Amino acid sequence: MDESIKRTMQRLVRRIPNQLLKPTLDKWGRLTAAQKQSLDFTQPKWALTERLLALCEENEWTAKHIIELEMIYVIDNPNQGMWYAFQLMDPEDDAASVELAQFKEQFKSHLRELVKHVSVKIKKHTDEAVWIRIAWGDGFTRPNHLKPTYVVHHLQTPYVFVSSLTSKQKPLLSQALVLSTRYNVIKDANLSGRKLTAIRDLLMRQYQQVFPTKFPSPLTEKNETVSNPCIEKEQSGAAANRLQMACEAFGDGELPQLQSAVYKLETKFKDPTNKTMTEQEEPFKCVIKFASTNLLESLKQCATSGIASTPVTPLLSSIPLKGRNYFVITDNGPGPTTQMHTSQK
Amino acid sequence: MSLLKPFSKLPGLNTANILLVESEEQLQQKLAEALVEETAVTVNVRLAKSLPLPMENEEHRPRIDLVVFIINLTSELSFQSAEASLKYLDPGYFLGKVCFTVTKARNASVPTERLDAVRKLAASLHCPLVFAEDQTPDGVTSAAERLLTILKVAAGLVPMATALYLSNLTRCTVPPDIDQPSFD
Amino acid sequence: MEIRARSRKVQPHQRGRVKQLEAEAEELRLQRKRLKAENQTLETLKKLRTSMNKQCTDEEVMQMEEDSEDSQLLQLMARHTQLTDLLQAHHLIGGYDIIKTRQGKGVCVSVATNYEGVYLDTYNLEIDLKPKLRISRHNIPPFIPLNSLTEQCNLQSHFRVFLDTLSCHLNAFTGRKQQLKLVKEQQKSVEVMESNVLCSLLVLMLTVSKGKPLVLCTLEYADHTSCLPTRVHFECEDKQLPDSPEWKKNCSLLIKTPVHKALMTMKTMGHIV
Numbered sequence: 001m002d003e004s005i006k007r008t009m010q011r012l013v014r015r016i017p018n019q020l021l022k023p024t025l026d027k028w029g030r031l032t033a034a035q036k037q038s039l040d041f042t043q044p045k046w047a048l049t050e051r052l053l054a055l056c057e058e059n060e061w062t063a064k065h066i067i068e069l070e071m072i073y074v075i076d077n078p079n080q081g082m083w084y085a086f087q088l089m090d091p092e093d094d095a096a097s098v099e100l101a102q103f104k105e106q107f108k109s110h111l112r113e114l115v116k117h118v119s120v121k122i123k124k125h126t127d128e129a130v131w132i133r134i135a136w137g138d139g140f141t142r143p144n145h146l147k148p149t150y151v152v153h154h155l156q157t158p159y160v161f162v163s164s165l166t167s168k169q170k171p172l173l174s175q176a177l178v179l180s181t182r183y184n185v186i187k188d189a190n191l192s193g194r195k196l197t198a199i200r201d202l203l204m205r206q207y208q209q210v211f212p213t214k215f216p217s218p219l220t221e222k223n224e225t226v227s228n229p230c231i232e233k234e235q236s237g238a239a240a241n242r243l244q245m246a247c248e249a250f251g252d253g254e255l256p257q258l259q260s261a262v263y264k265l266e267t268k269f270k271d272p273t274n275k276t277m278t279e280q281e282e283p284f285k286c287v288i289k290f291a292s293t294n295l296l297e298s299l300k301q302c303a304t305s306g307i308a309s310t311p312v313t314p315l316l317s318s319i320p321l322k323g324r325n326y327f328v329i330t331d332n333g334p335g336p337t338t339q340m341h342t343s344q345k
Numbered sequence: 346m347s348l349l350k351p352f353s354k355l356p357g358l359n360t361a362n363i364l365l366v367e368s369e370e371q372l373q374q375k376l377a378e379a380l381v382e383e384t385a386v387t388v389n390v391r392l393a394k395s396l397p398l399p400m401e402n403e404e405h406r407p408r409i410d411l412v413v414f415i416i417n418l419t420s421e422l423s424f425q426s427a428e429a430s431l432k433y434l435d436p437g438y439f440l441g442k443v444c445f446t447v448t449k450a451r452n453a454s455v456p457t458e459r460l461d462a463v464r465k466l467a468a469s470l471h472c473p474l475v476f477a478e479d480q481t482p483d484g485v486t487s488a489a490e491r492l493l494t495i496l497k498v499a500a501g502l503v504p505m506a507t508a509l510y511l512s513n514l515t516r517c518t519v520p521p522d523i524d525q526p527s528f529d
Numbered sequence: 530m531e532i533r534a535r536s537r538k539v540q541p542h543q544r545g546r547v548k549q550l551e552a553e554a555e556e557l558r559l560q561r562k563r564l565k566a567e568n569q570t571l572e573t574l575k576k577l578r579t580s581m582n583k584q585c586t587d588e589e590v591m592q593m594e595e596d597s598e599d600s601q602l603l604q605l606m607a608r609h610t611q612l613t614d615l616l617q618a619h620h621l622i623g624g625y626d627i628i629k630t631r632q633g634k635g636v637c638v639s640v641a642t643n644y645e646g647v648y649l650d651t652y653n654l655e656i657d658l659k660p661k662l663r664i665s666r667h668n669i670p671p672f673i674p675l676n677s678l679t680e681q682c683n684l685q686s687h688f689r690v691f692l693d694t695l696s697c698h699l700n701a702f703t704g705r706k707q708q709l710k711l712v713k714e715q716q717k718s719v720e721v722m723e724s725n726v727l728c729s730l731l732v733l734m735l736t737v738s739k740g741k742p743l744v745l746c747t748l749e750y751a752d753h754t755s756c757l758p759t760r761v762h763f764e765c766e767d768k769q770l771p772d773s774p775e776w777k778k779n780c781s782l783l784i785k786t787p788v789h790k791a792l793m794t795m796k797t798m799g800h801i802v
Contacts, residue, residue, distance in 0.1 A: 096674075097751060099730055100723060128726045156672045156727045209668040211653035212630050212637045230381040231374075234364075234393040234402055305370060306394060307422070321666055 008066050008145045009056055013049045016073055021048070024076070028069045030061065063145060067121050071133055074150060075125050078196040081150075081163045085191040085199050085323075088158040088177070090184035096156055098182055100124060103155060106180035107132065114172045119143040129154050136169055149173070152196065153181070159189065159203050161196055190324035198256035203323045208253040210244070242310050246303035249312040250320055255296040261325040263288040263315065268331055283331065296320060347397055350435040351442055354408035360387040361500035362407045363492065367415035368394055368426035372448055372479040376415075379489035386502055388493070396430035410500040412438055413492060415446045415477075416463055418455045424463065431470070441508030442499050443472045445517070446488065448479045467517035474517040570603070577607035625692055634658060635665065640696050644704040644756070652699055661685055672727045673698050697754045702728065704756035704787075711789040718802045719792060729753060731788065735795075736802045742766035744776075744801075748788060756787060775800060 016024055022041050025031060031039075035055055039048065056066075074080075104122045111118055117137030125131055132151040135143035149169060152161040160177060174186045193199045201207045233239065269277040269284035277284070292298040299316055302308040308316070319325055349364075363380065367373045370392070377390040389407055391398075398406070412434060417423040427445075434443065445467045450460060467474040475491050478484025495515070499508040626639040635657045642649045655666040662684050669675055678698070682691035705728035712733070713721060722745070723732035731748040745764040752759050761783045763771040770776055779800060783791045795801050 096727070096729065096753070097749075099725075124723070128724065154672075155725050156729065158671055203671065205668045205670055209653070209666075211639065211655065211666075211668070212628060213626070213639065228378065228381050230388060231377045231390045231392065234391050234398045234406075235395075237399065237401075238394070306368070 002063075004142075004145065005061070005063050005066060006053060006056070008063065008070075009053060009061075010049055011146060012066065012070050012073070013052055014045065018045065020073070020077070024069065024073050027072050027076075030059065030065055030069075031055070035059075063119075067119075067133060067135075067145065070148070071121065071123055071131065074133075075123070075131055078152075079194060079198075082192060082194060083161050083163045083196045083199055084165070085189035085203060086160045086162060086174075086177075086186050087189040088160065088181055088183040088186050091158070092182040092184070095182040098155060098180075100130065100155065103130065103180050107176055110176040110179045111172065114175060117141065117143050119145070134169075134173070151177070152200075153177070154200075154204070155181075157204065158183070159200075160186070161199065163196075190326040192325065193258045193260075195257050195259075198258060202256040202258070202320060207251050207256055210247040210252045212244075212248065239304075239306075242306060243304050245310040245312060246300045249303065249317040250296050250300040255294065255300065256320075257293070257297075258295040258319070258325055259293065260289055260291045261295055261319055262290075262327070264326075264328045266328060266330045295325075347400060347403070348433060348435045349396065349398060349409060349412070349438070351409070351437045356408055356410075356501065357387070359502070360389060360407070361496045361502060362389045362391065362410050363496050364391045364393060364409045364412045365415060366393050366396060366412065366427065366430055367417075368423050369417055369420065370394060371417070372415055372446075372477065372485070375479070375485045376477075376489055376492075379485050380493065380496075382489075383493055386497065386500075388496070395426050396433035398433075409442075411442050411444060411492070411496045413444045413446055415448065417448050418459055418463070419449045419452050421459070424459060428466065439470050439472065441471075441510075441512030443470065444475060444492065444495055445472055446475045446477050446492070448477050450476050451478075464517055464519055468519040471512060471516045473512065473515040573603055574607050574610065577603060578611060581607060581611060625696075630655065638692065640692065640699055642696075642700045642703040644700070644707045647707070649703040649707060662688065669695075669699070670702075670726070673702065694754075701752075701754045701756050705729070705750060708756065708788050712792060715789060716792050716796070727753070731758075733788075733792075737770075737800070738802055742770075744770065746783070748783065758784060758788070 013021070018041070025036070025039075039051060041048070043051075107122065108120050111120055111134070115136065116139055119135040119137075121133045123131045123133075130153050132153070134149045134151065135145045136147075136149065137143040147164065149165045150163045151173065153159070162173070165173060178184065178186050189203070191199050191203065265286050265288065266283045269280065271278055290299075296319065299308070299312075299319075303310050303312050303316075315327070315329075318327065365373050365376060373392050377392060380388050380390050391406065391409065414427040414430065416427050445463065447460070447463055449455065464474060473495065475488065477488035479488075495511065497503050498506045498511045501507070626641075627636050629635075630637050635655060638654045638656065639651050640654070641651045652669050653667060654664055654669070657663045657665045664675070664679065664684075667675070673695075675695070678694055679691060682694050684691050709721070709724060709728055709731065712719060718736050720734040721731070722734050724730065729750045731750075733746045733748070735744040735746050737744060742765055747760075747762040747764070748758040749760040749762075750756075750758050761780050763776060763780065765771060771780075775798075779791075779795055782794060785791075786794070792801070
């Protein structure tokens with residue numbers, strides 16, 4: 001058996017946690033009933049790996065089969081690794097009618113034109129997402145299945161999500177994507193995170209947003225807890241107002257889980273007491289990073305509790321509003337206002 | 346800008362009213378629940394984030410007998426907010442009807458300067474300073490008990506004792522060497 | 530007995546026919562009864578409605594209450610119909626729910642969508658008024674071409690036109706989504722092979738009958754402001770099938786009626802399982 005297949009299999013089995021191994025293999029459906037019986041999932045991982053490698057040899061599985069298994073695992077567990085969002089811009093007239101078969105064929109052929117040795121596998125997932133797995137090779141080497149790039153795209157939407165892509169492969173992928181989706185430009189959406197579902201929900205606006213309405217808002221109804229008649233909040237009106245503001249800025253219910261937000265400041269230093277710094281010509285560069293397991297929830301909490309002032313500053317509310325978590329802030333000419341500036345990386 | 350006045354309203358029969366001011370609203374609710382457990386007198390608790398209190402509640406707000414400022418020592422903002430709120434109290438309150446409570450004093454990240462600042466503040470205003478443990482239910486209950494003792498006196502429910510008299514005994518004092526560097 | 534025995538001997542199928550007709554007559558009678566009752570209720574409702582509109586005197590109400598046992602329910606029903614009519618009228622005259630936000634510096638517009646009388650998702654737009662109209666926040670999915678709509682309709686001068694077009698797009702989209710949902714719920718034998726987020730493409734696997742080849746039906750909704758497909762295409766191993774007159778009819782049926790209804794009709798006609 002090919003050494004590289006063996007290594008890919010080994011690596012893959014090591015990645016899948018013990019409790020997920022059985023369901024994933026079941027879903028794959030390449031094992032016969034007897035072979036499934038013979039696998040003892042209580043065994044340590046290395047023993048299981050040995051056994052699976054033996055089966056691999058026995059059944060003469062090829063790279064194709066292993067890729068299948070890997071894709072099943074990755075699609076079911078999308079919240080791993082780092083995902084980056086890209087935005088497609090400037091659609092052609094027929095962009096709205098691209099269908100799966102056509103996209104598949106086009107993407108593969110465009111990519112093959114650019115790279116000689118590349119292995120592309122495209123699978124449609126039930127939630128209308130197209131999953132693309134690319135194993136890259138170059139002019140002389142065969143595709144490296146150990147470090148594949150994953151691309152997720154929902155047809156007819158302008159967003160693409162990519163994980164583990166090197167800067168060398170980026171222009172190749174961009175070109176193939178632009179051509180096959182019938183758009184003209186692709187650019188970095190400045191949004192990244194560990195959870196694919198979160199960044200997808202944020203960009204597709206699939207989380208619960210709150211808008212001002214003239215009807216009594218469900219927010220106030222929900223938060224009315226039965227309290228002791230002897231305890232009274234003096235500033236309950238203000239608190240409710242803060243909650244409404246926070247919900248309008250960040251949304252309600254379960255918020256998409258982002259891990260960080262980065263602000264790169266390229267503004268001039270302003271402090272009347274510190275003359276040497278203020279008089280410097282060059283902007284004062286610094287990077288501010290907010291990190292949390294659920295950043296939007298934390299920021300919302302800050303606004304609700306009054307730690308951050310309301311209405312929420314556009315710097316913070318831009319994260320859900322514009323769907324990005326990387327900002328470059330530059331001075332907007334002379335004057336105290338700072339302006340959000342889109343950066344093109 | 347309305348000042349909160351201690352004697353602008355009539356007291357209720359066998360009732361004591363306490364106002365808890367905390368900018369972070371963390372201990373407030375738990376403390377309030379512990380305070381209303383008291384059965385001997387009716388305790389009314391008003392919660393606020395900061396002073397001044399909103400005008401629209403003016404009418405049905407009872408006479409406030411004791412104002413408690415809760416300061417979280419790990420946060421500078423909490424201290425500043427309490428300091429800013431002090432302006433909206435009538436000077437009459439400082440005759441024994443104000444109390445400071447600090448939380449998280451045992452936290453390692455608390456700078457000693459901040460605790461000193463709180464002590465100085467309490468001492469300069471002739472107010473008692475109560476340390477409270479907010480992590481355990483027991484800590485909350487014992488803090489509530491101590492506040493209740495002061496509250497009952499401040500509300501005039503304890504014969505032979507007045508708030509001014511009690512505050513002379515309980516007010517925070519600053520050790521004379523607080524500003525000197527320690528040599529140990 | 531005699532007659533029955535004879536009929537069994539002589540005309541077995543005629544006997545069956547008679548029975549069938551009898552059953553049918555019985556059913557029709559039942560239906561008449563039902564319709565009569567329904568009519569009665571509607572009459573009462575109508576009376577209630579008119580009295581409601583006229584702010585009737587107490588006596589009449591009292592009388593009504595004595596009349597029927599479940600008058601309270603009827604009252605509620607009347608009120609409900611009145612409200613839905615009002616709502617419909619509001620939407621007919623092109624009403625959108627608009628409220629002022631931020632002390633009049635902006636407005637929030639909600640566009641409600643409905644399909645076949647069922648209210649579906651509501652979409653919201655927050656719009657800045659100054660220095661010029663600008664959409665600052667919304668929850669419209671990215672596959673609705675909001676930006677090109679604002680350019681096409683000229684948001685600044687023709688705000689109403691923009692809202693109408695947008696509402697058209699959104700209603701069509703939610704309508705298609707609802708149709709797909711209904712197909713999945715109602716037609717267990719039909720397998721949805723492919724669909725997309727915009728619901729502008731639908732590939733269905735239809736079973737003609739057991740043992741016969743399957744039919745792959747592709748519906749394309751190129752007009753995104755419509756709930757009806759622009760192109761219907763059948764694919765089958767049996768090359769003659771799509772050209773047969775009944776499947777030609779099916780094709781035009783699918784083009785003219787919403788997909789879940791068309792499939793229902795095809796099922797009752799016996800063209801699919």
